[in-house]
Amino acid sequence: MFENPSSKSAALSLLLLWIVVCGLLIAVSWGQIAAGMGGDPDDQLRLVQLRDWLAGQSWFDTTQYRIAAPTSQPMHWSRLVEIPLALVVVPLTPILGQLQAELAAQILVPLVTLGMAMALVFRLTERLFDRSTGLVAAALSATAVPLLVQLRPMRIDHHGWQIVLGLVALLALLDDRQRRSGMVIGGALALWLAISLEGLPMAAAFMGWLALSWLFKPDQAQRLAFAAGTMALGSALLLLLVHGRLSGLANVCDAVSTAHITAIAAGAGIVLLGTRLVSGALWQRAGVLLLAGAVSLGTLYALAPQCLGDAFGQIDPVVREYWFNNVREGLPIWQQPWRVSANIYGGAILTGVIGWFLSVRTVAEDSKRQDFFATGFVLLCAFLLSLFVQRSSSFAAAFALPFFAWAVLRFLTLARSQTNALFRILCTVAIIFLILPGPLLAGAWNAVTGYSDPEAPLAIAPGQIACDSPQSLARLGILPQSTILASFDLGPMILLTTPHSVVSSSHHRNDAAMADQIAIFSSSPDKARSMLAARGVGYIAVCPDEAELKNYLTRHPDGLWASLNASAPPPWAQPVRIKDSNLQVWRIFTN
DSSP states (O other): OOOOOOHHHHHHHHHHHHHHHHHHHHHHTHHHHHHTOOSSHHHHHHHHHHHHHHTTOOTTOOOBTTBSTTSOBOOOOOGGGHHHHHHHHHHHHHHHOHHHHHHHHHHHHHHHHHHHHHHHHHHHHHHHSOHHHHHHHHHHGGGOHHHHHHHSTTOOSTHHHHHHHHHHHHHHHTOSOHHHHHHHHHHHHHHHHHHOGGGHHHHHHHHHHHHHHHHHOGGGHHHHHHHHHHHHHHHHHHHHHHHSOSSSOOOOSSSOOHHHHHHHHHHHHHHHHHHHHOOSOHHHHHHHHHHHHHHHHHHHHHHOGGGGSOTTTTSOHHHHHHTGGGOGGGSOGGGSOHHHHHHHHTTHHHHHHHHHHHHGGGOOSHHHHHHHHHHHHHHHHHHHHHHHOGGGHHHHHHHHHHHHHHHHHHHHHHHHTOOSHHHHHHHHHHHHHHHSHHHHHHHHHHHHHOOOOTTSOOOOOTTOBOTTSHHHHHGGGGSOSOEEEEOGGGHHHHHHHSSOEESOOSOGGGHHHHHHHHHHHHSOHHHHHHHHHHTTEEEEEEOTTOHHHHHHHHHOTTSHHHHHHTTOOOTTEEEEOOTTBOOEEEEEOOO
């Protein structure tokens, strides 16, 4: 239907598409940009980490010394994600000043990441279909809600880079040159795991496809061997780069550690030997793969048996109940509101999965069919993973875009072929619904029922500023420097805008301090006072509409927060007024 553009015109079209999408995202995100507020507490704490590093904290030390007073909070985050941010902040600070340079980084880095993702989607779709479909897929990335959530301005955490690395690995999976393909896949997966161990299930999916390919096609040995070897070597080098050493690291389960590297290397060693020595019967190759898997899992069990289960299994049970089990992005689909699921799966993901099943039937060439099966396998794994962990939906959306574009173009061709004008109009409207079903369904439902999101921020009175805004929390900076007990999600912004420390933030390695915070708000005022003294808390600062606080109020009507919320604080908690904000602050006297 569309004329296939030349390579040069396609590149220009892709650049223009990216510029348009960037403009739209900046406009949509302008409120956050103007307020200087990061996308969520993870983005805000990432900026705190960047500041600490640029101010002289060691590359190898990611500890947050202003969290979990009077001790500190170790972080499992990698400095690798901070490199692109630093490349913007460092040269622009002398020109714009630190705050404006940081703002520029928070806008530019996610948008550059988006551009890389769009370019990779284009190349992937061009390989599977043609250049014009690739441009449509790149354009439709602007409608994929799970993708844009992670690639919008102010979203500077690691999720965008995971999407890019997943697309790099998927595109390399289709490369005809096995050695290059394996090295790129292994390198991308190693970097993905170094950034976040969240990538482990998808790394297993990629390696699983390579293993299946070799199992049924012995001539695929080189691709598997180079992927396994590069992944093992790359993971070890990245561990050395991030931590400065390979041995003596704690065998934690939420980040790549010595135990993980040893397990990967053990499995890779079996694969490298097997692909060189075994090429005969299928059962022999199956034996090599089973042995590699068993040796890898056995090594991990021997070094860190706790890591074979839930990566977050060591979280304090109270913290899991009050906080972790309520983090929506980590919940399965059956625990999500239907509006959330409609926005996530409607459009790119579901239409893309259906598009794969329909499009693969149209492929005649064996080589092309192999590409479709490889892409479909990874897409299906990402889709199934997203059903159990919502945040994984961004990978599924990215991998589904080629088939989503194909389905939209097929439907558009059908619409244009209609001779009846009314039917053609209805088909065109249906295409719009096909592209954005989630937002349209949720919007229509809200309009008909008058539904309003119970988690939406409270209305701001004229002349006031939002309670959780940087401007509101920055006013805490006029108070004498101290440790503040604040809601989990307010902690990172307090660190960004003031010199204060906080008891805790919404990050799981801080679970001991998080458990103390839950106990303080839940306990009787007399018991809470001794815990506040142990943590050296000088102030309590909260926004009264926080979901965390509502939980304390419902479960513990006799607890400290219930007393504070009823404007009946104990005598050792003196209210402090914050001008033009409903931020509630109490000065604590524990002596």
